[in-house]
Amino acid sequence: xxxxxxxxxxxxxxxxxxxxxxxxxxxxxxxxxxxxxxxxxxxxxxxxxxxxxxxxxxxxxxxxxxxxxxxxxxxxxxxxxxxxxxxxxxxxxxxxxxxxxxxxxxxxxxxxxxxxxxxxxxxxxxxxxxxxxxxxxxxxxxxxxxxxxxxxxxxxxxxxxxxxxxxxxxxxxxxxxxxxxxxxxxxxxxxxxxxxxxxxxxxxxxxxxxxxxxxxxxxxxxxxxxxxxxxxxxxxxxxxxxxxxxxxxxxxxxxxxxxxxxxxxxxxxxxxxxxxxxxxxxxxxxxxxxxxxxxxxxxxxxxxxxxxxxxxxxxxxxxx
Ligand SMILES: NC(=O)c1ccc[n+]([C@@H]2O[C@H](COP(=O)([O-])OP(=O)(O)OC[C@H]3O[C@@H](n4cnc5c(N)ncnc54)[C@H](OP(=O)(O)O)[C@@H]3O)[C@@H](O)[C@H]2O)c1
Numbered sequence: 017x018x019x020x021x022x023x024x025x026x027x028x029x030x031x032x033x034x035x036x037x038x039x040x041x042x043x044x045x046x047x048x049x050x051x052x053x054x055x056x057x058x059x060x061x062x063x064x065x066x067x068x069x070x071x072x073x074x075x076x077x078x079x080x081x082x083x084x085x086x087x088x089x090x091x092x093x094x095x096x097x098x099x100x101x102x103x104x105x106x107x108x109x110x111x112x113x114x115x116x117x118x119x120x121x122x123x124x125x126x127x128x129x130x131x132x133x134x135x136x137x138x139x140x141x142x143x144x145x146x147x148x149x150x151x152x153x154x155x156x157x158x159x160x161x162x163x164x165x166x167x168x169x170x171x172x173x174x175x176x177x178x179x180x181x182x183x184x185x186x187x188x189x190x191x192x193x194x195x196x197x198x199x200x201x202x203x204x205x206x207x208x209x210x211x212x213x214x215x216x217x218x219x220x221x222x223x224x225x226x227x228x229x230x231x232x233x234x235x236x237x238x239x240x241x242x243x244x245x246x247x248x249x250x251x252x253x254x255x256x257x258x259x260x261x262x263x264x265x266x267x268x269x270x271x272x273x274x275x276x277x278x279x280x281x282x283x284x285x286x287x288x289x290x291x292x293x294x295x296x297x298x299x300x301x302x303x304x305x306x307x308x309x310x311x312x313x314x315x316x317x318x319x320x321x322x323x324x325x326x327x328x329x330x331x332x333x334x335x336x
Pocket of ligand 1: 282
């Protein structure tokens with residue numbers, strides 16, 4: 017198994033050859049064709065809560081980063097309901113002792129992947145697992161937009177990986193108002209995706225959002241240092257929820273008590289990926305790709321992601 021490995025962000029990712037683990041009966045081996053980059057990929061290489069969790073719960077041996085992948089099944093266990101040649105998308109899971117997706121092949125349970133129809137590209141599909149699933153959990157599972165057409169939704173960080181999917185899912189679910197906070201350079205994109213853009217450089221974004229509220233759902237993909245919980249809560253309608261995608265330790269008190277502040281942990285599975293794949297296939301959902309880089313340039317992709325200005329998603333492509 018040819019993988020990109022580096023435990024520390026101070027040592028660049030480098031290719032290494034690791035032995036393949038024997039396939040369990042319910043697992044598939046997938047040749048990766050595209051891998052998308054999430055901030056969690058580089059955060060796990062740093063001294064962080066995620067890095068610590070990966071060290072405790074992850075597989076032994078060299079650390080392989082990455083979660084999202086799309087590719088082709090090259091081997092299927094006898095209890096896996098997939099066949100060699102199936103085109104799939106999924107996410108690796110270190111808590112199941114699985115290695116990451118920055119690799120020529122990954123090995124996951126069949127229930128962790130969804131099948132791709134021929135009109136969905138590997139590049140677009142690879143953007144879904146962490147960012148798309150997290151957005152769906154925020155907007156739909158917590159926000160209930162699919163059960164309640166006519167919702168009012170505010171997305172803080174509407175141009176990022178999670179935010180650009182959150183805006184589109186709210187639009188698909190028939191939200192009456194979608195406001196998307198972004199920088200001036202991204203207002204055109206956010207409008208095209210279906211939201212009324214609020215340029216955070218033009219003044220206080222939360223003050224500007226008040227005119228479009230109160231909101232049934234606020235998705236904060238940036239964090240409470242920039243968008244304080246107290247101020248976001250003041251923009252909620254009765255019964256509304258604030259979903260923090262990246263809570264800070266000081267937010268844990270809000271999350272611990274029953275109330276309007278929630279968080280999510282995006283965990284891709286066939287069940288939560290399949291509806292997103294269907295939207296890509298139908299052309300109702302768009303995976304915005306900022307840049308494609310070869311898998312071997314993952315270190316450069318991490319630099320770009322760490323800078324925090326990626327519009328949509330970064331995709332690493334692997335040769336067939
Ligand atoms: N809980 C989970 O399961 C989960 C899942 C996915 C991600 N996350 C976390 O959630 C966060 C967001 O992830 P992501 O993948 O969406 O990140 P991302 O794609 O890297 O977000 C970057 C985007 O944020 C915009 N931005 C930066 N500052 C902003 C501000 N003050 N207001 C509004 N927009 C701003 C940037 O555009 P401009 O610079 O032009 O504004 C850029 O488009 C990360 O911390 C990530 O680790 C958590």
